[in-house]
Structures are given as structure tokens and as C-alpha cells.
Amino acid sequence: MASISEQIATQTALFNQLRLQNAEPSVLDEAKKKLGELKKSLALSKGSDASTAAAGNKEAPSKRQRLLLKTAKGTRDYGPAEMFCRENIERTVKECFTTFGGSCLDTPVFERKDILAGKYGEDAKLIFDLMDQGGEQLALRYDHTVPLARYLAMTGATTTQSKLWQVGKVYRRDSPVVSKGRMREFSQADFDISGTWDPMIPDGEIVSLLCSILTKLDVGEFTIKINHRKILDGIFEVCGVPADKIRPISSAVDKLDKMPWLEVKKEMTAEKGLDESIADKIGEYVKHKGGPDLLEKLLADEALMANANAKQGLTEMGLLFTYLRVYGVLDKISFDLSLARGLDYYTGIIYEAVVEASAPPGFKASDAAAAAPAAAPPKKKSKPKADDEEEEIDESQVGVGSIAAGGRYDGLVGMFTAAASADGKKGASLPCIGVSIGLDRIFALVWPKWVEKGGRCKETMVYVMAAGDGLLEERIGLVRELREAGIKTDFLAKKKPKNLGVQFAAGEEDEVPFAVILGTDELKAGDVTVKEQKWEIVGGKKAKIQAEKGDKGTSVKRAGLVEWIKGTPTFQEWVAQK
Amino acid sequence: MASISEQIATQTALFNQLRLQNAEPSVLDEAKKKLGELKKSLALSKGSDASTAAAGNKEAPSKRQRLLLKTAKGTRDYGPAEMFCRENIERTVKECFTTFGGSCLDTPVFERKDILAGKYGEDAKLIFDLMDQGGEQLALRYDHTVPLARYLAMTGATTTQSKLWQVGKVYRRDSPVVSKGRMREFSQADFDISGTWDPMIPDGEIVSLLCSILTKLDVGEFTIKINHRKILDGIFEVCGVPADKIRPISSAVDKLDKMPWLEVKKEMTAEKGLDESIADKIGEYVKHKGGPDLLEKLLADEALMANANAKQGLTEMGLLFTYLRVYGVLDKISFDLSLARGLDYYTGIIYEAVVEASAPPGFKASDAAAAAPAAAPPKKKSKPKADDEEEEIDESQVGVGSIAAGGRYDGLVGMFTAAASADGKKGASLPCIGVSIGLDRIFALVWPKWVEKGGRCKETMVYVMAAGDGLLEERIGLVRELREAGIKTDFLAKKKPKNLGVQFAAGEEDEVPFAVILGTDELKAGDVTVKEQKWEIVGGKKAKIQAEKGDKGTSVKRAGLVEWIKGTPTFQEWVAQK
Structure with missing residues (x-):
């Protein structure tokens, strides 16, 4: 029978393949479970191996603690x-x-x-x-x-x-x-x-x-989900949520982008003691999303408009839509009644930007608020735990989440000034x-x-090189001159580089567009040679475009090199791009 | 008799005046001591006042803790x-x-x-x-x-x-x-x-x-003090410092820019047990500073050149000077034998940049290594203490210190790879x-x-304004257009600003160079008015240059506004400056 390590390798390969093929969740779960068991038994066998070894070997191992070379969790x-x-x-x-x-x-x-x-x-x-x-x-x-x-x-x-x-x-x-x-x-x-x-x-x-x-x-394509705390509070009041349950229920609604409605409802009723009929009423409201059409519909909802909070929120949302039309961004907006945002301090509009790619697999940003998504992503575990505990999050099942969020918080600064005042009021x-x-x-x-x-990974424009005697001081002199003229320049920190090849290679690793080559005779004549290097993407990888055979580069007057480089389309393009 | 608070105010004023007049240190000390005593007695009297009040008032004060609105120490x-x-x-x-x-x-x-x-x-x-x-x-x-x-x-x-x-x-x-x-x-x-x-x-x-x-x-003018750890170690060896005392003695030398030589010597001998004769020999060496001339002098020092460390350090320093001459920076360098740098991990050259203005009063950067400075700044207290302890540093006596520093550390990465390796060696x-x-x-x-x-404190180029009906949507429309064209633009977030004056004032607070004014009739004709605003420094303060009387600004076609602004010298200058 294959060793446990070998079995783990096979099972990992299988699991990855299933994932790529978008296998059924139940099949994936099964494969993952088996992988977990194998890993556990490996850990157990290692533990016993280690203790056996320790027992068999009377020489206690040295106390030296091997350094874990890593960043913090x-x-x-x-x-x-x-x-x-x-x-x-x-x-x-x-x-x-x-x-x-x-x-x-x-x-x-x-x-x-x-x-x-x-x-x-x-x-x-x-x-x-x-x-x-x-x-x-x-x-x-x-x-x-x-x-x-x-x-x-x-x-x-x-x-x-x-x-x-x-x-x-x-x-x-x-x-x-x-x-x-x-x-x-x-x-x-x-x-x-x-x-x-x-x-x-x-x-x-x-x-x-x-x-x-x-x-x-x-x-990529993005949507900004918008809601208003006062509309949400109005809805809760109209549905009959008791005043002391409004924040906890709002907190439950906030989970609708991560949990199906039935789970959220369960949290409202079983955990937070809300009447099922009230929860159902909330469910009817929070499933809505849309644009100015949704606003029209809510403005026509007499029960809602009789509530002071809802009315204020809806009026403000109407004004916002007017302005967003002038800003030309109305097509990016989704007025989404399921958006609640966790933080307590919001008092007005709240929003969250999502992209298709930011959702976990099986989700679509546009469906994020749907009442019963096809597959629920894992609940976010917010309870802090010891860092040595095994990480249980399955990364393939987690999306990037919202990429931006915020809202209006009219009371937060006042909280500070009040707490810092002598009487707590002023x-x-x-x-x-x-x-x-x-x-x-x-x-x-x-x-x-x-x-x-x-x-690229750096902006260097020129790589200065020389063959033969290395001409180190001449290279440094030219590097200095180019840098002082604002041209990003580098060179190989060797007195006599083996040959031009190693210098070209170093410049190419940084994708430097201009190679400037010094030669003793040319310098005497006041010249340097410039070779422009270009890259292209081939099969998703960068490759240098090979110069034509026999290309000797361009001879440029050393005294005019700065001007020459600054006049090239490559340099101009880089300047324009900044 | 004046109250303690009044006495403190008078004494503080006196102390500050003495400081401005560069009074003798002894006089300053006296004034400061008296101020300290007054503050102490105020604290005592307040304490007793409070306890008296508490004793007299049976109503216990509320337990509310007033928030300290501040950043961490x-x-x-x-x-x-x-x-x-x-x-x-x-x-x-x-x-x-x-x-x-x-x-x-x-x-x-x-x-x-x-x-x-x-x-x-x-x-x-x-x-x-x-x-x-x-x-x-x-x-x-x-x-x-x-x-x-x-x-x-x-x-x-x-x-x-x-x-x-x-x-x-x-x-x-x-x-x-x-x-x-x-x-x-x-x-x-x-x-x-x-x-x-x-x-x-x-x-x-x-x-x-x-x-x-x-x-x-x-x-401002700066100097880069340079030394070499191997030269320093060589000097210590040549002077006869025992191997186990080299780092502690180096650490003492490091304080020469903050303490006079006699105090450093005392630390070497009384605290660290070095023979006085050895300390004196060190004192002879570390008082030197200069350029290539000093290097020549040391290269001629036979005792020093017989030491392997010193020889290697001096040879490397010679090579460095050769390169620094080509880089054109030799005039910024001070080869300074008193520079030691605190950190243990340096293995080659070490350096520190200082400016005249960064030294404490009474010091000159060029004298920083002098053996006996005129007035010693307070010893740096590096022992951490509770934050509630009274701060004893006199800010007027502390300089900014070195503004940049560093050195060669050839062993640090190896420390990590060794500590992380299985055997601690590889x-x-x-x-x-x-x-x-x-x-x-x-x-x-x-x-x-x-x-x-x-x-300035921001880069906004255009402030869009309107009088009368406010023309909010027209303002937002133009602001959007300018921003999309890359012109940094703002406006007053009011539906109907009181008048043009409040909008000009808001734009002027941000020193925005272009005021663009919308009017209903002008917009119908396809025009806007632009007024360019300029500032000058008068008596160290910024003041707006008043336009000539009757200046109505420039009428510009709304459709051509972006091009018009981008064509102005002011805008061009800002682009060039970026």
C-alpha cells in the first residue's frame, strides 16, 4: 500500500482536478473530507514516530529553537x-x-x-x-x-x-x-x-x-450597492420590529450577501426572538433592488411613507439620484434594500462596491442579494482564535468581497467631543x-x-556598460551625468565585468530600454553606442525582441547623449505616461 | 501676594525671554528651577484643595471618566x-x-x-x-x-x-x-x-x-561623516583594548557627538574598566577628522598599518574616496574617526549625515566631533519609563540630530539563514x-x-461658482467635465450659496488659481467667466493680489474651457512642476 504521503499527493491532485472541472459541491466535499482525514493520520503517525525516536535515543536533542523565517500571520x-x-x-x-x-x-x-x-x-x-x-x-x-x-x-x-x-x-x-x-x-x-x-x-x-x-x-465591471439607514429603520418599524431589536435585526440583514435568506431568517427568529411573521414581512422588503424605479415603488408604499424615518430616507435618496444623474453614474448604482453594513455609527446613506470577480464561486455580484443563492459560502468566522489552531477556511470558496464601502456618520465626532467635555453633554x-x-x-x-x-518592476531607462578593461570610472561618470539629467540609470557594480553579455543580461532582467556601451576608442572619438531594447508578450510571458542580425546599434555623441535619449519616442512615451 | 498661577505665568515669561536673549546657562538653570518649584507647589495646593472639597461634600462626584482627546505619547x-x-x-x-x-x-x-x-x-x-x-x-x-x-x-x-x-x-x-x-x-x-x-x-x-x-x-549645508568599523577596531586593538571590551568601548566612542571627551573617557575607565593610558591613546586617534589628507596620514602610521583590520579598512576607504571623487561628492565628506554608530551589525563603512541646523544650540555640525564642546547637551535617556512620569527633556537643548545614517552589514542576512537552518550552520x-x-x-x-x-495645502486648480439661483446642477455638470479632463476642481456644496463672495472666500482658502463663474444668461450664450487669482508673500504671510478695480474677468466659451485652462501659463507651470 502507498505511504500516507503518497496517498495525500494523489488525493490533492484529484481534488484540484475536480475543482477545475466545476464538480458538484457534494463530490468536492467528499474529496476534501478524505484529504483532511489523510492529513490528520499523517500528523498522528509523525507524532508517534517522533516520540519513538526520542524514546530510542537517550541523547536528548539540543535545546536550540530553530527560527521560523516568516511574516506574522x-x-x-x-x-x-x-x-x-x-x-x-x-x-x-x-x-x-x-x-x-x-x-x-x-x-x-x-x-x-x-x-x-x-x-x-x-x-x-x-x-x-x-x-x-x-x-x-x-x-x-x-x-x-x-x-x-x-x-x-x-x-x-x-x-x-x-x-x-x-x-x-x-x-x-x-x-x-x-x-x-x-x-x-x-x-x-x-x-x-x-x-x-x-x-x-x-x-x-x-x-x-x-x-x-x-x-x-x-x-472590471462594478456595481455600487446603496441603501439608507433611515429607510432600513423605517422598514423595521413598519414591519413591527421592537425598538430594542432594531440594531440586532439590522445586523442579521447585513449577512444577506454571505448567507441565504433562510439562515438569516433563522438568526432573526430562533437566535434573536423575532416573530416569524415580522421576519417574513422584512424578507419581502429586503429582497428588492433596483434604481429610480424601486424608489418610485417605495414612495408609493403608503405604510412606509407614513413612517417618519422611511419618508426622510426616501426623500434623501430621491435627491441623491437627481445628483447622481448629473454626475453621470446612475448606471453604476443598485439601490439595494438588503444592504445594512455592520458598523453602528452610520446614520444616513450606506454603500458598498462589488465586482463580479470579487464574489465567491457560484455567486454573481448582481445576484448578491438574492434570497436563496445556489451555494452558500462559508460563514465568516470573526471569533479570534489561537493562531496555532488549524486554518479551516477553504480559500477556493471565499471571494474578495466588497472592494470599497462607506456611509454617512453624523454622530461620531460628537461622541468624541461629548466624551471629552467636562459634563459629557456639550x-x-x-x-x-x-x-x-x-x-x-x-x-x-x-x-x-x-x-x-x-x-515592469522598475523604471530604469538606461543601463551603462563597457567591455574589455571595464572602464569603471568612465561608466560611473556617465551614470552620474545621466542621473543628474533626470534619466534613471544603472550599471553593473563590477570593476571589470566578464563581458558585455553579463551586462546585457543584467539590464534585460530589469527590462531597461536603452543599453549604452562604452569603448576606449569610441570615447576618444567622443562617441558611445546605444542599443534600444524592446519586449513583447509571447504566450503570456515577456520576451526580448531580437535585433536584426548584424545590428551594431546607433553611434551617438557622448556630449549629446542626454538630449538624444530624451528625444526618443520611448522616453517621451514614458514621460507622458507619468 | 500673587496667586501661584500668576507667579508661574510671570516666571514662564521671564524664562522664555532669557532663552531668547541666549542668557548664560547658569542663569537659565536658575530660572527653570524656580519655575519647576512653583509648578510643584501648584500641584500640591490643587491636591489639597480637591481633598478638602471632597471631604466637605458628601455627594460623591460621578464616576464618569472624561476622555483624553489626544494621540499616543x-x-x-x-x-x-x-x-x-x-x-x-x-x-x-x-x-x-x-x-x-x-x-x-x-x-x-x-x-x-x-x-x-x-x-x-x-x-x-x-x-x-x-x-x-x-x-x-x-x-x-x-x-x-x-x-x-x-x-x-x-x-x-x-x-x-x-x-x-x-x-x-x-x-x-x-x-x-x-x-x-x-x-x-x-x-x-x-x-x-x-x-x-x-x-x-x-x-x-x-x-x-x-x-x-x-x-x-x-x-541646507550638510556633511556626511564617514568611518569604517575595521579602522575603528584596528585602532582599539593597536591602543591595547582587550578583545572583550572592543564593542563596549566602541559604544562609548559613539557618544562623542553628544558628550564631551572627558565624560566619554570616564565611561571608558570608571564604568567599563579601561586603563586610563589606553583611553588616552584612543582619545588621540578619535579626535581626527578630515578628507583624503587624513587617510594619507593614517596610511603612514606604521603601528596602525601593521594591524590587519586597520589595513583593510584604510585600503577600502582609499578605494571609496577614488569613487566618490568620480561621483563628485568628495566635498561633502568628513572622514571622522569618532563616528562609531550604535548598532552591532555593521561590518564595514558607516556614515551619518548632519546639518548645521540639526545640532543642538551651541553646537556646529563641523565641530560635532570636537573633543570638548562648549556646552554639553543633556544625555539621551534611553531607559524607558512610565509615560506619566514628568518629561525632563529641555527641548531647547536638543538638536534634530543626524538626518540620515547607515553602513555596511555583511552578516545580518546570514544570521537569519543560520538561525533558520536545521543545524544552525548552513x-x-x-x-x-x-x-x-x-x-x-x-x-x-x-x-x-x-x-x-x-x-499650498492642496492642488485644486479651478473653483466653480454661481450667484443667484445657485445653478447647482450646472455647476456639478461643469465640475464633472473639468475633473474628467484631469483638472482638479471643486465647488461649494450648497444648493444656493448666499452670494459669490462666500464662494470666492472658499476658493481663496484653498488658494485655487482659477475662479469660473456661471450665470444663467451667459450659459445660454455658451459663455463662462474666468478670473485668475494670484497670491504673494507679504511679511511672511500669503496675501491675494487684488485685481484692478472694475476687472470683470475673462469671458471664455464653455465648450472650450478645458483647452483654455490647460493653455494658461499657470496650468503649464503646474504640469511642468509635477
Whole structure:
């Protein structure tokens, strides 16, 4: 019989093949279960092997602890090629932020613990705390919104700084799925508008901004699901949800993009004690999604319009639609009554951007709110657990999720000013609305396309080389001159490189477009040789386009080299692209 | 008699005046001591007042804890104006990094604790630990060098990624002096070259890079102090320092830029048990600084040249000078035998960039290594203490310090590969050299000049406005069109702004150069009005240059507005500047 390791290898291959063939869930489950059992028995046999060995060998093994060379769980490094793509994403996002009138804010990575307390409801257990080393109780920031509100409360509201953006990392002790950009350390780009402005104008600005960014980022077709907390509250009230159950029931509705309706209903009734008839009424409402047509329908719903919350929400949504039409983004919007958003602090419109590719397999973004999806993805486990526990998430069954989300939070700054005031009452409030863009999830979507297009990993334009004696000082001299002229240049850090070939190879690894070759005789004549290198994509891989046989390159006057390079179409194109 | 509070106010004013007048240290000390005593007695009287009040009032005060609205100790927010300057600094640094052939690396903000262990010597106590919440022991990164070495050890050495740069925050639980950019959370920009290259070529690249960056950043005149660990070790050996005392004695020498020679000598002899005669010999060597002349002098020192370490170090330094001459940066270099650098892992050349303005008062960068400076700055307290303890650092006596530093560390990657190997021996080594640029300290130097020059806080180019009926939808339509054309545009988020004045005021707060005014009749005729706004610096403050009386602005066809704006010198200048 084959060893357990061999059986595992065979079973893994089978499982992967089944997955590729889109096999029935039950067949996949079966294959996966068997794989799990095999792995378990391997672990057991290893354990007993180890103990046998230890028992048989009276020489105790050395106490040396072998270092685990890895990053912390749920975090990762991004190397040069990935960072080149990520920097590009970040530049695009920041360019949109400033185009919309935003200015930058930077807050510390950690905050005093009491600043974060009471802001995240159930998810507060996911906050990373710093060790008490004498002094303040500190914790890593969980998002950019709470530090922004703390900043606004500290500095006081002003009109000048009403549009602020932040780009940086935030931290959650959640179960990570690294391949899908679900990390414990992840990058978010936030844009927020604060201040008392006329209704729905800043709201329209934010939605328009989000559409601009997602359009520029090449994430594929996207939809922005929008709802309004007041409409949702109105619906709950009209359906007969008792006041103290409104937030818990809203929290259950929030799971509709991850669970089928029947499970959500069960949570409402069995777990949260709601009457089944009330749950059914809610079910009738939250299955709706659409555009201005849905709004018309709800505006004609007399029961709903008799509720003050619903009426205000629907009126505001109508105004928003008017503005979004002028912004030209109405076709991106899905007014979706099942969208609830987890955070407690939202008070007005809420939204979430999804793309087809961000949903787990078997899902379609456009079906995300359907009452009974074909296959339910695994429930997100938000309970933190010891990191040594076996990871149970099946990555193939997890989508990237929403790639951006946000909403209006008119009370958060007031919470801070009130808590910091002498009597707990005098808090100055400051209406705010914002959006958080998940840069890691966007990277997970954009990266495969970037690779396919053959994205470079650095910008170097010229590689300076020489054969024979190496001409090191002459190379350094020219490299210096080119760099001072703003041309990104490099060379091989060898005194006498073996030959031109190793230098060409080094330049080609970086896909440097211009090879400049120095020769003793040519330098005396005041000349250098330039060879332009080009690449093409062949079968998804980059390949250098071979020069014609006998091509000796172009002889250029050394004194005019900077001008010559800057005049080439390749260089001009690079400048234009920046 | 005046109340204690009044006495404190008077004494504070006196102390500040004395400081401005550069009073004698003894006089200043006296004034400061008295101020301290007054504050102490105020605290005491308040304490007794409070207890009296509590005793007299049987109604216990409510338990409500008032929120302290502040950032964590040693951290701070950077608002829009500051961030605009910081983004500019960062852009300049990154541009130099890529011009020198670097590509970007990003590592997580926290690492597994054992990755950081054993890398920072005495300073390890300054590491910020995360709380053990079940799972891994984690700590915030202390610098970029150790995570980089961990990354290089994990991925294996390759030639393609031999130049890596990182820009991000690092963390140290040190005593902060916020005004001087000495923070617990601070930004560093690192550039490192790894790989086995020919001697001193990467070293020359790094020093040339550092000179390029500091020249571009407008930090003022700077000096790069350079030394070589092997020269220093050779000197210690030649002077007769026992092998086991070499690192502790090196550590004492490292303090010469912060303490007078006599104190350093005392540390060597009284604390570290070195013979006074040996200390005196060291003192003779480490007072030297200069350029190639000093090198000549040392190369002629027979005792030194008989030492293998010293000989190798001096030979390498000679080669470095040859290259630095070709790079054209020799005039920035000070070969400084007192430079030792604290970290244990350096193995070759070490360097530190200082500017006149970065030294504490009474110091000159060029005198930094002088044996007996006129007035010693306070000893840096590196012992962490409870944050509630009173801060004893006198900010006026602390300089910004070195603004960049680094060195060659050929053994660090090997430490990781060895520790992670099965037998602790097979570690593949990878020579490295790098530099860390202290972005907060550079910001502290650049910011006052930036303000003086009237730096803006955002890039908005056009402010769209309308009077009368507000023309909100028309404004949004035009704003959208301009933004889509890449012109950064904003407008007032009011349906019917009170008048044009409030809109001009809002645009002027952001110093937006173009005001575009919509009017119902003009729009019908297909026209808009553009007024260009300009600012000047008057008495260190920005003031709008008033238009000539009766100036009605320029009438421009709405359909041609984008082209018109893009054709203006103001817009062209902004594009060129990017």
C-alpha cells in the first residue's frame, strides 16, 4: 500500500482536478473530507514516530529553537514587481482624491485604547492591543474613520479641511485569506467630507469619486450597492420590529450577501426572538433592488411613507439620484434594500462596491442579494482564535468581497467631543460622510491583469556598460551625468565585468530600454553606442525582441547623449505616461 | 501676594525671554528651577484643595471618566498643509531612489518577536511589543533593516532585486521630543544594495545617492561623516583594548557627538574598566577628522598599518574616496574617526549625515566631533519609563540630530539563514549596505522654509461658482467635465450659496488659481467667466493680489474651457512642476 504521503499527493491532485472541472459541491466535499482525514493520520503517525525516536535515543536533542523565517500571520511582504503595481494603484487613487479637492491627513498607526473603545460593536474583539509596557494603553487602528473623527474633534470643525483623504494600513485580528487580499494588516484609502452642507451634495460627491476611482483602476465591471439607514429603520418599524431589536435585526440583514435568506431568517427568529411573521414581512422588503424605479415603488408604499424615518430616507435618496444623474453614474448604482453594513455609527446613506470577480464561486455580484443563492459560502468566522489552531477556511470558496464601502456618520465626532467635555453633554457635532477603498482587494483583482500585460518592476531607462578593461570610472561618470539629467540609470557594480553579455543580461532582467556601451576608442572619438531594447508578450510571458542580425546599434555623441535619449519616442512615451 | 498661577505665568515669561536673549546657562538653570518649584507647589495646593472639597461634600462626584482627546505619547497627526510638504519630500526621495535603479519593497509593520530578537543590543528594550492575544508573539518593527534582511533570507539572494527601497514608519519606545522630529512613531526611507559586488562600488553608490537626496531636499549645508568599523577596531586593538571590551568601548566612542571627551573617557575607565593610558591613546586617534589628507596620514602610521583590520579598512576607504571623487561628492565628506554608530551589525563603512541646523544650540555640525564642546547637551535617556512620569527633556537643548545614517552589514542576512537552518550552520550569507533617511527630522528642517515660501495645502486648480439661483446642477455638470479632463476642481456644496463672495472666500482658502463663474444668461450664450487669482508673500504671510478695480474677468466659451485652462501659463507651470 502507498505511504500516507503518497496517498495525500494523489488525493490533492484529484481534488484540484475536480475543482477545475466545476464538480458538484457534494463530490468536492467528499474529496476534501478524505484529504483532511489523510492529513490528520499523517500528523498522528509523525507524532508517534517522533516520540519513538526520542524514546530510542537517550541523547536528548539540543535545546536550540530553530527560527521560523516568516511574516506574522495574516501579513505579507510585497516585493518589487507587486509594489510597482501597488504604487501605480495608489497613485491613481491619490490623483482622484486631489482631483475632487481632497487634502491629505496622516494619523498614527496606534491610538490610545479609549479612543477606539465603543466604536466597533461586536468586532471590537478583533482590535490588536499593544502590550502594557508602563504608560498608556494602546491599540493598532482598526480603520481610518475613528482616528479621523478623533482628529476632527481635537482640531475643531473648519471649512477649509472639509475634504480629507488618508492612505495607510489598518489592523484586524480576523481569520486571514491571504490570496484574496483578506489580511490582518491591510491598506485602506479613505476620503471623507465633513461639515454642514446642503443635503446629499457631499453624498453625491463621494459616490461620484468612488465611480471615478473604480473606473480608472481597471477592476472590471462594478456595481455600487446603496441603501439608507433611515429607510432600513423605517422598514423595521413598519414591519413591527421592537425598538430594542432594531440594531440586532439590522445586523442579521447585513449577512444577506454571505448567507441565504433562510439562515438569516433563522438568526432573526430562533437566535434573536423575532416573530416569524415580522421576519417574513422584512424578507419581502429586503429582497428588492433596483434604481429610480424601486424608489418610485417605495414612495408609493403608503405604510412606509407614513413612517417618519422611511419618508426622510426616501426623500434623501430621491435627491441623491437627481445628483447622481448629473454626475453621470446612475448606471453604476443598485439601490439595494438588503444592504445594512455592520458598523453602528452610520446614520444616513450606506454603500458598498462589488465586482463580479470579487464574489465567491457560484455567486454573481448582481445576484448578491438574492434570497436563496445556489451555494452558500462559508460563514465568516470573526471569533479570534489561537493562531496555532488549524486554518479551516477553504480559500477556493471565499471571494474578495466588497472592494470599497462607506456611509454617512453624523454622530461620531460628537461622541468624541461629548466624551471629552467636562459634563459629557456639550459635544459639538460634525456631520461626516466617507468611503474606504480596500487596496489589497483591488490589488488582488488588478495584479493578474498587470502580470498578463507584462508590467515592469522598475523604471530604469538606461543601463551603462563597457567591455574589455571595464572602464569603471568612465561608466560611473556617465551614470552620474545621466542621473543628474533626470534619466534613471544603472550599471553593473563590477570593476571589470566578464563581458558585455553579463551586462546585457543584467539590464534585460530589469527590462531597461536603452543599453549604452562604452569603448576606449569610441570615447576618444567622443562617441558611445546605444542599443534600444524592446519586449513583447509571447504566450503570456515577456520576451526580448531580437535585433536584426548584424545590428551594431546607433553611434551617438557622448556630449549629446542626454538630449538624444530624451528625444526618443520611448522616453517621451514614458514621460507622458507619468 | 500673587496667586501661584500668576507667579508661574510671570516666571514662564521671564524664562522664555532669557532663552531668547541666549542668557548664560547658569542663569537659565536658575530660572527653570524656580519655575519647576512653583509648578510643584501648584500641584500640591490643587491636591489639597480637591481633598478638602471632597471631604466637605458628601455627594460623591460621578464616576464618569472624561476622555483624553489626544494621540499616543510620541506620536502626532499631520494635517493637510504639513502633509502637502511631507508628500513633496517623499516624492523627491522616491524619485532619487528610482533614478539610482532601486525598486520598492513593503514589509508588515509588525514582525514575529524572534525576528527582532538579538539585533539591537542595549536598545532592544525600546521595542514596542504587541499584547499576547493568543497566538504569535509580535512586536512593531524598530527599523527597516532587520525586516529587509528577514525578507532577503526568506526569498534568497537574487541579482535582480539587489537595490531595494522602503518608505514607512518604524517604532521606538524612546523619550520623544516632538518639536524636533524625535518621535516614537517616525518615518524612515531606506535604500539598500545586497549582493556580492566588487569592493566599495555599492558603497560609493549609496553615498552618492544620499548626497543627491539631501541636495534636492533643501535641508541646507550638510556633511556626511564617514568611518569604517575595521579602522575603528584596528585602532582599539593597536591602543591595547582587550578583545572583550572592543564593542563596549566602541559604544562609548559613539557618544562623542553628544558628550564631551572627558565624560566619554570616564565611561571608558570608571564604568567599563579601561586603563586610563589606553583611553588616552584612543582619545588621540578619535579626535581626527578630515578628507583624503587624513587617510594619507593614517596610511603612514606604521603601528596602525601593521594591524590587519586597520589595513583593510584604510585600503577600502582609499578605494571609496577614488569613487566618490568620480561621483563628485568628495566635498561633502568628513572622514571622522569618532563616528562609531550604535548598532552591532555593521561590518564595514558607516556614515551619518548632519546639518548645521540639526545640532543642538551651541553646537556646529563641523565641530560635532570636537573633543570638548562648549556646552554639553543633556544625555539621551534611553531607559524607558512610565509615560506619566514628568518629561525632563529641555527641548531647547536638543538638536534634530543626524538626518540620515547607515553602513555596511555583511552578516545580518546570514544570521537569519543560520538561525533558520536545521543545524544552525548552513546559513547563506549576503553582503548588504544601506542608508536610512529620517523623514521626520528632514521635515522639521524643511517645514519652516516651506511655510515661508507660502506652500499650498492642496492642488485644486479651478473653483466653480454661481450667484443667484445657485445653478447647482450646472455647476456639478461643469465640475464633472473639468475633473474628467484631469483638472482638479471643486465647488461649494450648497444648493444656493448666499452670494459669490462666500464662494470666492472658499476658493481663496484653498488658494485655487482659477475662479469660473456661471450665470444663467451667459450659459445660454455658451459663455463662462474666468478670473485668475494670484497670491504673494507679504511679511511672511500669503496675501491675494487684488485685481484692478472694475476687472470683470475673462469671458471664455464653455465648450472650450478645458483647452483654455490647460493653455494658461499657470496650468503649464503646474504640469511642468509635477
